[in-house]
Amino acid sequence: MQIFILMLMVCMTVSGRVEAYELESTEYPLKVVWDSSFDDELAVSVLSSAETAWERQFKQLGYEIPWTSEGGNLPYRGMIFYLADTGMGAGGAMVEPVADVSETEICDCASVITIDNAASAEDPLVAEGVFHELNHASQYAVDCSEHPSAFESFTIALISSEFPESTIVPWVISNFQDFPEYPLNYWTMDFPCNGSEPCFPYQLGSALFPLFLRDKFGEGNASFLSAIWKRFRQNGEINMSGMSPECSSGNSPDYFTAINEFLIEKGTSFDDAFREFSFWRAITGEHDDGHHFKVGSLYASPQIAQSVSIPFGSPVELILHEYSSRYIELTDIDLAYGTNVTVKVDANPEGLWSGSVLLWKSGEEVIVLPIEFESNSGNLEFSMPSDVNRCIVTVSYHNHGSYNADSMNYSRKGDFTLSVSHETSNPPVDAGVDSGSDADASEGSADDSGCNCKAGSSSWSPSMFPVLLSAMLLFRKKYRPHKE
Numbered sequence: 001m002q003i004f005i006l007m008l009m010v011c012m013t014v015s016g017r018v019e020a021y022e023l024e025s026t027e028y029p030l031k032v033v034w035d036s037s038f039d040d041e042l043a044v045s046v047l048s049s050a051e052t053a054w055e056r057q058f059k060q061l062g063y064e065i066p067w068t069s070e071g072g073n074l075p076y077r078g079m080i081f082y083l084a085d086t087g088m089g090a091g092g093a094m095v096e097p098v099a100d101v102s103e104t105e106i107c108d109c110a111s112v113i114t115i116d117n118a119a120s121a122e123d124p125l126v127a128e129g130v131f132h133e134l135n136h137a138s139q140y141a142v143d144c145s146e147h148p149s150a151f152e153s154f155t156i157a158l159i160s161s162e163f164p165e166s167t168i169v170p171w172v173i174s175n176f177q178d179f180p181e182y183p184l185n186y187w188t189m190d191f192p193c194n195g196s197e198p199c200f201p202y203q204l205g206s207a208l209f210p211l212f213l214r215d216k217f218g219e220g221n222a223s224f225l226s227a228i229w230k231r232f233r234q235n236g237e238i239n240m241s242g243m244s245p246e247c248s249s250g251n252s253p254d255y256f257t258a259i260n261e262f263l264i265e266k267g268t269s270f271d272d273a274f275r276e277f278s279f280w281r282a283i284t285g286e287h288d289d290g291h292h293f294k295v296g297s298l299y300a301s302p303q304i305a306q307s308v309s310i311p312f313g314s315p316v317e318l319i320l321h322e323y324s325s326r327y328i329e330l331t332d333i334d335l336a337y338g339t340n341v342t343v344k345v346d347a348n349p350e351g352l353w354s355g356s357v358l359l360w361k362s363g364e365e366v367i368v369l370p371i372e373f374e375s376n377s378g379n380l381e382f383s384m385p386s387d388v389n390r391c392i393v394t395v396s397y398h399n400h401g402s403y404n405a406d407s408m409n410y411s412r413k414g415d416f417t418l419s420v421s422h423e424t425s426n427p428p429v430d431a432g433v434d435s436g437s438d439a440d441a442s443e444g445s446a447d448d449s450g451c452n453c454k455a456g457s458s459s460w461s462p463s464m465f466p467v468l469l470s471a472m473l474l475f476r477k478k479y480r481p482h483k484e
C-alpha cells in the first residue's frame with residue numbers, strides 16, 4: 001500500500017474553539033473532515049484507504065472519477081469523507097448525493113461519504129467501507145438515478161475480487177442463493193433477516209449476476225464492471241429536491257436494458273444470458289466444476305426447491321417470480337443409468353421460459369442439456385450416462401411477455417409442473433416425490449428438504465450490517481416495491 005504524505009490542518013474559530021479538523025491528500029483530491037481529536041488516527045486510516053481505493057478504481061480499473069461538493073459550492077472531481085456518528089456503529093459507512101453536476105449533459109451527481117467514527121483505525125471494515133462507498137460515488141458520476149439493485153450488486157461484485165477475505169460477500173450471496181425464486185432485481189429493506197424470505201442482503205448478493213457477466217464476457221477482469229456501468233448513463237439533469245435523485249429524462253436505459261444492448265453487440269441477449277446464468281449459479285460451492293464462475297467454489301449453491309427420486313412418478317408443482325429460477329434435484333439416478341429420461345415442463349402463463357438439465361460427473365465439466373420450450377411447454381429427452389453422480393433440473397421464468405426492471409413490479413408470478421419419467425420395466429414400488437411441496441413462492445423457500453444451502457446462511461451478523469447500509473438511506477422512501 002502506498003502511503004502519501006498527509007497534511008493536517010486545524011481550523012479554529014475566532015474564539016479559539018476547535019471547529020473541525022481536515023486532512024487532505026497531497027496526491028489526490030481527497031479530504032477527511034472530523035470534529036474531535038479523538039478521531040485523529042481514524043482520519044489517517046480513512047485517508048490512506050481512500051488513496052489506495054482511488055489508485056485502484058480510477059487509475060487502474062477505469063471507473064469514473066466521482067464528483068463532490070462542499071457547502072453548496074460548485075461540484076469538483078474528488079471526495080470528502082466525514083467522520084461522524086451514522087447511527088450504524090463501527091463499520092458503518094454511507095454515501096449521500098448532494099448536488100446535480102450541471103456542467104455535464106448526463107444525469108450525474110456529486111456526493112459526500114460519511115464513515116462512522118465508532119470504528120477503530122485498525123478495523124478492516126474501514127478500508128472495505130471506504131472502497132465500497134467510493135465505488136457508489138463513482139457510479140453516481142455516471143448515473144445518479146439507476147435502479148438501486150444495480151448500485152449494490154455491481155459494487156459487491158467489485159468488492160468480491162478486491163477484498164477476497166471479506167465476510168460480507170459470502171454472506172450476501174448466500175441470501176441471494178437462498179431465494180432463487182425471487183426476481184433478479186428484487187429490492188427489499190427487510191432487516192434483520194427472518195430466513196423465510198429475502199432481506200436486505202439479497203440485492204447485494206445479486207452481485208452474482210454481474211460476476212457471471214464479468215466471468216463470461218469480461219475474462220474475469222474487474223475493469224469489465226466499470227465499462228458496463230458506463231453504459232447505464234443517460235442525458236438529463238438530476239433533481240435533488242425529492243427524497244432521492246431523479247433524472248429529468250427518466251432512467252432510460254435502466255440496467256437490464258443497457259446490459260441487453262451490450263449483449264446484443266456480443267451476438268447474444270439478456271434472456272440468453274439469464275438462461276445461462278440460471279445454470280451457472282447451480283455450479284457453485286461444493287458443486288463447482290472449475291469451468292464456470294472464476295471462483296465458483298466460494299459462492300453458496302442455490303436453494304433446492306424439491307428433491308425427486310426415481311422413477312419420478314409424481315409431478316412437481318412450483319411457483320416463481322419473473323426473472324427467477326427453481327432448482328429440482330433428481331435423486332437415486334443410478335436407477336436410470338443407461339435409460340432414456342424424459343423431462344416435461346407445463347408452465348403458466350404463456351411467456352418466456354427456459355430450463356436445463358445439469359449432469360455432474362466426478363472431475364469433469366458439468367454437462368448442460370437445454371430444455372427446449374415452445375411458448376410455455378418444455379421438453380427434453382436424453383440418455384442418462386452411467387457415471388452421473390448428481391442431476392439438477394432448472395426451470396426459469398423470464399417474463400410474461402415484457403419486463404420493465406425499473407418499475408420494480410414484483411407482483412407477477414408463474415407456475416409450472418415438472419414431470420420426469422424414464423424407461424424401465426421394473427419400477428420400484430417406493431418411488432415418487434420424497435419431500436413436501438413448496439408451491440408458493442410468496443411463502444419463500446421454507447422447504448429445505450434436499451437443500452444444499454448453507455445452514456444458517458441468512459442469520460444476521462451484527463459486524464456485517466453497518467457497511468451494508470451504504471445506499472439504503474438514499475432509496476428508503478423513493479422506492480415502494482410492489483409485492484404480494
Ligand SMILES: [Ca+2]
Nearest residue numbers: 101104106108
Ligand atoms: Ca450532469
Ligand SMILES: [Ca+2]
Nearest residue numbers: 232251253254
Ligand atoms: Ca440508466
